[in-house]
Amino acid sequence: MPYSTCTEPRSPSGQQWDYLAITQFIFFHLGCLFVFSAGISWVAVSTCLIFYCLRIFAIGGGYHRYFAHRSFKTSRVFQFVLAFLGTLAYQKGPLWWTAIHRYHHLHADTEDDIHSPVRDGFWWSHCGWIFSLRNRETNEKMVANFKQYSELRLLDNFYPLPPLILAASLYLLGVMLERFIPDLHTSGVQMLIWGFFISTALVHHAVYSVNSIAHSFGSRRFDTPDKSRNNILVALLTFGEGWHNNHHHYQRSARQGFYWWEIDITHYVLKCLSYLGVIWDLQAPSERVYQVAPFHKTVDQALPLSASEELMP
Numbered sequence: 001m002p003y004s005t006c007t008e009p010r011s012p013s014g015q016q017w018d019y020l021a022i023t024q025f026i027f028f029h030l031g032c033l034f035v036f037s038a039g040i041s042w043v044a045v046s047t048c049l050i051f052y053c054l055r056i057f058a059i060g061g062g063y064h065r066y067f068a069h070r071s072f073k074t075s076r077v078f079q080f081v082l083a084f085l086g087t088l089a090y091q092k093g094p095l096w097w098t099a100i101h102r103y104h105h106l107h108a109d110t111e112d113d114i115h116s117p118v119r120d121g122f123w124w125s126h127c128g129w130i131f132s133l134r135n136r137e138t139n140e141k142m143v144a145n146f147k148q149y150s151e152l153r154l155l156d157n158f159y160p161l162p163p164l165i166l167a168a169s170l171y172l173l174g175v176m177l178e179r180f181i182p183d184l185h186t187s188g189v190q191m192l193i194w195g196f197f198i199s200t201a202l203v204h205h206a207v208y209s210v211n212s213i214a215h216s217f218g219s220r221r222f223d224t225p226d227k228s229r230n231n232i233l234v235a236l237l238t239f240g241e242g243w244h245n246n247h248h249h250y251q252r253s254a255r256q257g258f259y260w261w262e263i264d265i266t267h268y269v270l271k272c273l274s275y276l277g278v279i280w281d282l283q284a285p286s287e288r289v290y291q292v293a294p295f296h297k298t299v300d301q302a303l304p305l306s307a308s309e310e311l312m313p
């Protein structure tokens with residue numbers, strides 16, 4: 001059912017459930033439990049961390065800051081690279097993710113918000129909303145500016161393929177390592193569990209925490225109309241996405257930690273990529289944002305663009 005014409009409720013009550021999404025969620029978490037039989041090794045844990053970091057950056061820097069907010073520009077090739085890496089996180093395709101997120105900004109913490117902890121509770125905002133059938137399809141109207149890119153549409157339609165290829169590759173790598181470098185004490189199953197299942201579950205909950213924790217706990221520098229918060233724990237786990245009150249105030253910025261002490265690893269990586277010429281035109285907070293920031297003035301005095309102007313193509 002097209003999102004824009006769906007009249008089912010957004011809140012937990014009266015939902016039609018997406019049993020495919022529920023099954024996938026349970027499958028990922030049950031898969032992690034196999035760690036007790038697969039065991040542990042340095043190479044497996046390192047692989048888990050590498051794919052955590054890579055995919056957290058792909059979601060934060062790619063899906064969020066590039067696709068949802070156009071906070072920098074890049075070539076069509078690197079746009080595809082960002083989309084592909086984001087798809088490896090198994091959070092559906094770039095167009096679906098972008099549409100959901102743009103809708104969140106337009107209706108944050110109102111009754112139309114898809115995942116508001118204020119209105120519908122912590123766990124609904126964390127992961128419950130994913131199980132709602134009404135959130136399954138891509139809202140085409142929200143991603144009209146990416147319509148012409150057939151390669152993005154392809155990724156959206158076949159989003160399970162890249163992560164499944166990653167899972168199979170990690171398993172094969174583990175089998176090879178076990179055979180040719182037995183001193184590493186790993187195996188195909190161990191690399192699959194650590195590199196894919198545990199790493200993916202960690203990425204999911206880190207990203208979910210932006211919607212749940214960063215709309216519930218933390219400080220508010222800006223008096224935004226929503227309940228967004230700056231939360232350092234979420235910022236560290238998500239490489240900068242936890243400066244969520246900053247972000248809701250000035251969504252277009254490629255930098256979400258507005259000050260040097262607000263650690264924003266995604267921004268540091270984006271800066272490096274801009275020095276290499278891979279991306280360019282990184283958006284930064286305007287002077288007006290800094291002028292009003294320490295004084296907690298009202299949002300109307302600081303917003304350079306309306307939410308709809310910023311978000312819609």
Ligand SMILES: [Zn+2]
Nearest residue numbers: 104108228244
């Ligand atoms: Zn938010």
Ligand SMILES: [Zn+2]
Nearest residue numbers: 068101105251
């Ligand atoms: Zn956003």
